[in-house]
Amino acid sequence: MTESVSYPHPFSAAYWKSAAKEFSSLRSICYAALFCAIAIILEQFQIPLSQSLYISVSFLAVSLCSMITGPLMAIPCGVIVDLIGYALHPTGPFFPGYTLTAILSGLVYALFLYRAKLSFGRMAGAKIIVNLVINTLIGSIWRIALYGSSPFLYYIMSSGIKNLLFFPIEVCAMCWIFRLLQRPMTHFGLIPKESAVNMRPKHIVALIVLTAVGTACFVLFIVFYPNIKEFLQSLFR
Secondary structure (H helix, E strand, O other), X not given: OOOOXXXXXXXXHHHHHHHHHHHHOHHHHHHHHHHHHHHHHHXXXXXXXXXXXXXXXXXXXXXXXXXXXXXXXXXXXXXXXXXXXXXXXXXXXXXXXXXXXXXXXXXXXXXXXXXXXXXXXXXXXXXXXXXXXHHHHHHHHHHHHHOOOOOHHHHHHHXXXXXXXXXXXXXXXXXXXXXXXXXXXXXXXXOOOOOOOOOOHHHHHHHHHHHXXXXXXXXXXXXXXXXXXXXXXXXXX
């Protein structure tokens, strides 16, 4: 059994040296290939919500890959998952912006989780940045560049509501998967020994409140969808 060295933050030379060494580790390369394959398979089972929005659980494999192999390995992994996933199941025209999105998502997960003492806060922090900054903000820029039939604010609203609604569910899924794998990952030195992914009552309450807010926003958006779209389009005429 080996022990993983933990770092309090990614702003140190030792952290990035450890990340660079993953490229020379056969074990890390094998784990990266395994989780890339799992992410590509999971990408094939997307549930479409609209022309550019869908539900997918591939983030679980991406986050595990980033946590184990680090931020530098996350870059080629993001490229591989996006390109092969698109080749197997194309959804609309190919756009390199979504490849950049895949890379950034892997980087965020790695910066929060790689060689870190895992906790609920770190997982929630990584997921909220991925959902709101990468998926919602940057994703809306890509959608208006590709489709452009609606104003930017409309894409922000539709994507933001979807990502807010699923944020608590996705965090719970991450915590459940990581707790399930915590003992074997610790045994094989993939995560620091001090890691403890525990959901306290305050965490559960926060997730319930966010779920309620997200659900309410989603219902209101569906009920008033035509009027919202027409109103926002009129603002930009």
